[in-house]
Amino acid sequence: MREVYIIGTGIHPWTGFSEKVFSDFATVAVDGALKDANIEWKKIQSIMAGIFIYGGNAGHLTGQYLESIFGETGVPVVNVYNACATGSAAIRMAYNSVAAGETDTALAFGADVSPQGFLTAKSDNAVQDRDVIRWKMTAMPNPVYWALECRKRMAKYGTTEEDLALVKVLMSEYGSRNPDARFKKVYTVDEVLKSVYVCDPLRLFEICPVSTGAAAVVITTDKELISKANKPVKINATTMGSSMYGDPTIRISALSCPAVPEAPMLSESYSASRQAYEKSGIGPENIDILELPDNSSWHYLVYLETCGFCKEGEADKMLRDGQTKIGAKLPVNPSGGFSSHGEALSAQAIWQVIECANQLRGRCGERQVKNPKVAMAQTYGLMGNSGTTIVTI
Amino acid sequence: MGNMTNMVARIPNLVDWSTGEARLMSRKCDSCGTYFFPREHYQHRPGCSREGVKDVLLPKKGKLASYTIQYYACPPPFKTEKNITPYGIGLVEFENEKIQVAGIITETDLKSLKLGTEMETTILSMFANEEKQEVVTWAFRAVK
Numbered sequence: 001m002r003e004v005y006i007i008g009t010g011i012h013p014w015t016g017f018s019e020k021v022f023s024d025f026a027t028v029a030v031d032g033a034l035k036d037a038n039i040e041w042k043k044i045q046s047i048m049a050g051i052f053i054y055g056g057n058a059g060h061l062t063g064q065y066l067e068s069i070f071g072e073t074g075v076p077v078v079n080v081y082n083a084c085a086t087g088s089a090a091i092r093m094a095y096n097s098v099a100a101g102e103t104d105t106a107l108a109f110g111a112d113v114s115p116q117g118f119l120t121a122k123s124d125n126a127v128q129d130r131d132v133i134r135w136k137m138t139a140m141p142n143p144v145y146w147a148l149e150c151r152k153r154m155a156k157y158g159t160t161e162e163d164l165a166l167v168k169v170l171m172s173e174y175g176s177r178n179p180d181a182r183f184k185k186v187y188t189v190d191e192v193l194k195s196v197y198v199c200d201p202l203r204l205f206e207i208c209p210v211s212t213g214a215a216a217v218v219i220t221t222d223k224e225l226i227s228k229a230n231k232p233v234k235i236n237a238t239t240m241g242s243s244m245y246g247d248p249t250i251r252i253s254a255l256s257c258p259a260v261p262e263a264p265m266l267s268e269s270y271s272a273s274r275q276a277y278e279k280s281g282i283g284p285e286n287i288d289i290l291e292l293p294d295n296s297s298w299h300y301l302v303y304l305e306t307c308g309f310c311k312e313g314e315a316d317k318m319l320r321d322g323q324t325k326i327g328a329k330l331p332v333n334p335s336g337g338f339s340s341h342g343e344a345l346s347a348q349a350i351w352q353v354i355e356c357a358n359q360l361r362g363r364c365g366e367r368q369v370k371n372p373k374v375a376m377a378q379t380y381g382l383m384g385n386s387g388t389t390i391v392t393i
Numbered sequence: 394m395g396n397m398t399n400m401v402a403r404i405p406n407l408v409d410w411s412t413g414e415a416r417l418m419s420r421k422c423d424s425c426g427t428y429f430f431p432r433e434h435y436q437h438r439p440g441c442s443r444e445g446v447k448d449v450l451l452p453k454k455g456k457l458a459s460y461t462i463q464y465y466a467c468p469p470p471f472k473t474e475k476n477i478t479p480y481g482i483g484l485v486e487f488e489n490e491k492i493q494v495a496g497i498i499t500e501t502d503l504k505s506l507k508l509g510t511e512m513e514t515t516i517l518s519m520f521a522n523e524e525k526q527e528v529v530t531w532a533f534r535a536v537k
Contacts, residue, residue, distance in 0.1 A: 199463045
């Protein structure tokens with residue numbers, strides 16, 4: 001496999017509901033990535049696009065629609081959907097195309113316009129689409145799943161409501177320093193604990209909403225483009241994992257889970273991260289920055305354990321001791337995380353990788369981690385989707 | 394549970410009340426021993442021959458493995474005649490079958506919920522259809 005570098009990154013800042021179409025946001029992100037890479041559109045030899053599931057035909061062919069805006073060149077365009085890990089899948093395909101020698105320079109992007117309110121069923125057909133059952137029969141929006149797991153964690157490891165609130169406090173502090181974040185208000189523990197329960201034990205400020213946003217990366221193996229780039233960042237591994245039999249987690253959209261664990265919790269992410277460690281030869285002990293998917297405060301804690309940054313049940317102590325702050329041993333989500341951004345399904349994993357890359361390039365202003373060399377982006381999506389990307393400079 | 398002769402499940406093949414008591418409709422794989430719910434949510438052990446999958450009913454009673462109290466009304470397609478918020482959602486463990494199943498908690502003081510509480514499967518009426526039948530789902534309640 002050839003060595004592959006990120007040479008350009010672009011983001012449309014995260015925002016709420018918008019009347020604009022997804023391609024307006026995608027265009028901003030892709031323009032930004034091309035400009036950052038210092039290359040022209042015609043240098044892109046393949047396009048890997050995240051599908052925007054609420055966008056109908058256009059949303060399912062995001063790559064083609066984007067290509068037509070910049071000028072059709074006949075290159076391979078593939079659109080991919082892996083739920084909230086869609087962006088990971090796009091980056092992985094772009095990486096594989098370049099690393100394997102199919103193309104030298106590829107674009108991966110995702111753009112998502114938020115539907116308002118909770119994400120709901122995408123069809124009305126319970127026979128074809130099992131997801132419909134939880135909406136018609138058990139009234140379970142996504143945060144219910146997180147709350148069910150969070151309650152188990154609190155009973156097993158003594159996680160407190162203050163711990164859950166502290167996650168939001170940290171994330172809001174970092175989000176306030178990030179111009180691309182949607183939420184910039186800083187909260188105290190008291191303020192978080194006064195926010196209403198959405199699904200007890202999780203409160204309004206402890207779960208992330210849906211958002212609008214777009215992100216794009218240009219990656220290449222072309223030595224001339226790498227030499228001209230401003231601080232290229234090497235992709236050491238970009239992997240995807242699926243779930244393992246006996247994983248006790250109740251997955252979003254499922255109605256049951258195993259009662260006797262035979263695999264780790266969030267095994268799709270266990271699998272993706274372990275593949276990345278093996279492929280890159282880099283382990284948690286070498287990582288200077290971690291971007292993890294804090295869809296809720298519960299996720300922040302459990303992901304430290306799932307990805308092997310501490311043992312099971314020890315994440316609360318890491319948080320309380322300040323070990324996950326900027327300036328400490330393992331800065332977690334210096335971007336402000338999903339808590340400060342909200343989910344833009346097909347774009348979020350790409351934005352996480354961009355935060356890692358730009359931290360390594362020293363471009364992160366008030367939230368900059370001091371002199372990092374290795375960063376890891378971890379995401380996940382419903383029904384067994386997860387992606388890990390490890391980058392170095 | 395209401396008048397059982399005039400009830401219809403909003404989605405069929407999930408809950409059975411033909412014997413007079415509510416039971417969840419599961420499937421068991423005789424080869425790998427795994428129980429599935431809903432029936433079509435196959436999760437076989439890797440390498441399983443997938444032979445001998447048969448319909449089974451889960452026991453009526455199980456233990457509360459986790460729960461949440463949902464304070465926001467669930468958006469459509471969920472539908473009830475009355476606003477049911479706040480409502481409980483429980484994860485009930487059927488120990489011998491090694492499966493936990495989610496469902497709305499009904500007829501139970503939500504403040505009294507504790508992990509390990511004995512729960513039983515029941516029927517929850519959500520609304521009446523045009524034929525004046527009660528449209529129902531499964532639910533769990535604490536055993537008194």
